[in-house]
Amino acid sequence: MSIKILALIPTYNHHKALPSIIERLMQVNMEILIVDDGSNEMTHQTLISLAKQYPLTILTLKKNQGKGAAIHQGLLWAKQHDFSHAFQIDADGQHSLDNLQGFMNLSSNNPHALISGQPIYDESMPLSRRIGRWFTHVWVWIETLSFRITDSMCGFRIYPIDSTLSILNSKSIGTRMDFDTQIMVHLFWQGVPVIMSPVPVTYPDDNTSNFDVVKDNWRITKMHTKLFFTMIFNLKKILSHRPNYRALTLQVESTHWASLEERSSLMGMFVLAYCCRFLGKKLCMVISTPVILYYYCFNKIQRQASQDFLKHAFQMAARVDKPSSLRHFFSFLEMALDKFGAWTGQMTFDEIVYTSATTFKDLMAQPTGGMLLVSHLGNMEFCRAATSLEHKNRLHLLLHSKNAQRYNQFIKAFNPLSNLNIIEITSINPATIIYLRDRIAQGDWVIIAGDRIPPHNTRRITYVPFLGREAPFSQGPYILGSLLECPVYMATAVRDQAKMSVNLEKLADKIVLPSSNKTDTIDSYVTIFSRYLEKFSLMYPYQWFNFFNFWK
Incomplete structure (x- = not known):
């Protein structure tokens, strides 16, 4: 498959970060399309000035139609000009552009996949955003019956244009803040693998958000309700189109673990780590009790090794209490939770x-x-x-x-x-x-x-x-x-x-x-x-x- 990637930047009243974004894109020789989604006069004039300084294209929408609509129009333009992929980059400058080439390499090696940023936030992220995103993450895991998509709201991603347009032309996809998540879930349902790759995210001090707390939260709520019942009523079809991750070409150092093939034990640790983070260590110990009991009962080799070691250690230490292999297994769980706590900063x-x-x-x-x-x-x-x-x-x-x-x-x-x-x-x-x-x-x-x-x-x-x-x-x-x-x-x-x-x-x-x-x-x-x-x-x-x- 011939790969030709377009940088697609939708903007609505965001223009301050655009010069630095364009300069960085020019360094990797990317063609650039900026979709002006009915911005104000200041942004409009800034875009005209930028078009005179740099070899880029401006596509102007007279009325604000929403981020999803702007991306849809950009994808149609890209298709008409023989691009195979569109690299969506938000115009507010939140995402680090240090690994542009790494994302493009992932796309070139896996042309049928959707490459998405796995946001790595610093302390500038508002708590309300963290909570809101967490609820969306959980709903997406339910809707896809998978942990493959670890963040569906990141506006830093490379779309395979044909697959994306086929969904946009046949499904009713939201055109505003519900777009990113909805299109990603539908692509996953259609068998398109989603590859998550880390990208640092910083919320600029002077950043202006286009997120409408009431309207957009209501849109997202309706979107998840629709996705959930769509999944329920189309379960057989969705399960028959599961993405094939075994055919992907991935590198561990540039890919989030959820995108890798061998992940069964990692998935368990992922869930356990999140439980520890949000519920606390003590409650997590209680919740994990059935798991420990299962391993204790059905892992004869490990249980025998534990009994053998404890027997010799207790005898040599002249301890009067009796050794307990079950306690030994729970001690291992506590060690794992301590490790999770250290890695997550707790x-x-x-x-x-x-x-x-x-x-x-x-x-x-x-x-x-x-x-x-x-x-x-x-x-x-x-x-x-x-x-x-x-x-x-x-x-x-x-x-x-x-x-x-x-x-x-x-x-x-x-x-x-x-x-x-x-x-x-x-x-x-x-x-x-x-x-x-x-x-x-x-x-x-x-x-x-x-x-x-x-x-x-x-x-x-x-x-x-x-x-x-x-x-x-x-x-x-x-x-x-x-x-x-x-x-x-x-x-x-x-x-x-x-x-x-x-x-x-x-x-x-x-x-x-x-x-x-x-x-x-x-x-x-x-x-x-x-x-x-x-x-x-x-x-x-x-x-x-x-x-x-x-x-x-």
């Missing part, structure tokens, strides 16, 4: 206390970085999520290949603009080592788990005592540490009642592996880490989240 560093002389801020204040050796005990992810954006960008997370993409999707479900520096352990080569050494010299930190063994390389495993039995630990972190020639710290973060208790202990100023006794030296470092991990495992056994046979 929990901050005010809830973190240190049991070590060294703090995370101390590490980040050092002129050079190092390596953090973490584990699946507790919730170290909470600290990374709760830290500042500047610090997040200085952390490089090493994961095994099968987990890297899913983890990135997981984080982007809560913060689509998160700049995660994830490196697959299987792709580490001399160039990667040089890159990481350079970043460490600049003050960055490398994070790697020390309690997971490599999935295929069984040669680089060291067995050392852990809770009274020989357990396998990977040699990889220590070999990597020796190559990076940097300080190595061991780190844990566990929930201690209402606080997050963090401990940072230095393993070595620099790991040195002499060729004469390399294996013995690695064994000594692994033993130190094992004892460190064992100490906190005995103190907080219910926060051990390796739900598999650790000693096998």
Whole structure:
């Protein structure tokens, strides 16, 4: 399919941001059509002046007909002039234009899809807007029987013109503030995939809204009522035209998780995160009880692993109380909710206390970085999520290949603009080592788990005592540490009642592996880490989240 994209800008009395928008569009060589939807004289004269300065087209509607009508007229013009796609950009300048090329690439790779912005709002967004949009989100999920459309009101999107006009010419679609949502739902019903891609949104201080609180809210209410009953009476047809997401060409880093194919577990986390945000952690724990009971009853392997670990931990700690695997499962849920709270901004560093002389801020204040050796005990992810954006960008997370993409999707479900520096352990080569050494010299930190063994390389495993039995630990972190020639710290973060208790202990100023006794030296470092991990495992056994046979 031949792709030709037109920038379509509907405007009604918005002209202040247009010069900067046009300048940015010119940088990516886009042809521009501005549809003047019956604007006032000042805007009209500004448009005439802009048409003299830039190679753009002005389509003037004598009377104000609404945003939807302006877009419809723009799509008809685009069709007549052989454009295949129309990039709708609102004229008020709310949307960041930094990723124009990324949106166009998504459209070029998926020409039959509707590409829509997934708004990332800052503190300038009014609370009333947040609440109103939330209700629309929920209704759209009901109307589409899907979580694919995570925001249907964003005026930053690329329409496939033929598919859109076929609906506009055959359906009764609203022409004002109800247009964006209604046309998107109808496209989805017709089998057009909706790809959501993050876009930062800022409400300018001098922004003038064309939203009529009474009239437009009434229009939106009628629209959702109509869409709901249309869905009910056409359910069989709608279900038979579900969009095919498997045929799409998508990149994780530029796409919201809801658009990706493998999302069943992410969908559950998405719902859980929203419940936690709006209902609070305690109520969310109650609501999630049936889910935890289900997993506890039907996941025999994880339940057996929990019982095995707790039995050994309780015996070694000489505890008189009986271990409870069910409590262990609920502890995992609480850890997940804490993580959600950190990523959504509900929990901050005010809830973190240190049991070590060294703090995370101390590490980040050092002129050079190092390596953090973490584990699946507790919730170290909470600290990374709760830290500042500047610090997040200085952390490089090493994961095994099968987990890297899913983890990135997981984080982007809560913060689509998160700049995660994830490196697959299987792709580490001399160039990667040089890159990481350079970043460490600049003050960055490398994070790697020390309690997971490599999935295929069984040669680089060291067995050392852990809770009274020989357990396998990977040699990889220590070999990597020796190559990076940097300080190595061991780190844990566990929930201690209402606080997050963090401990940072230095393993070595620099790991040195002499060729004469390399294996013995690695064994000594692994033993130190094992004892460190064992100490906190005995103190907080219910926060051990390796739900598999650790000693096998």
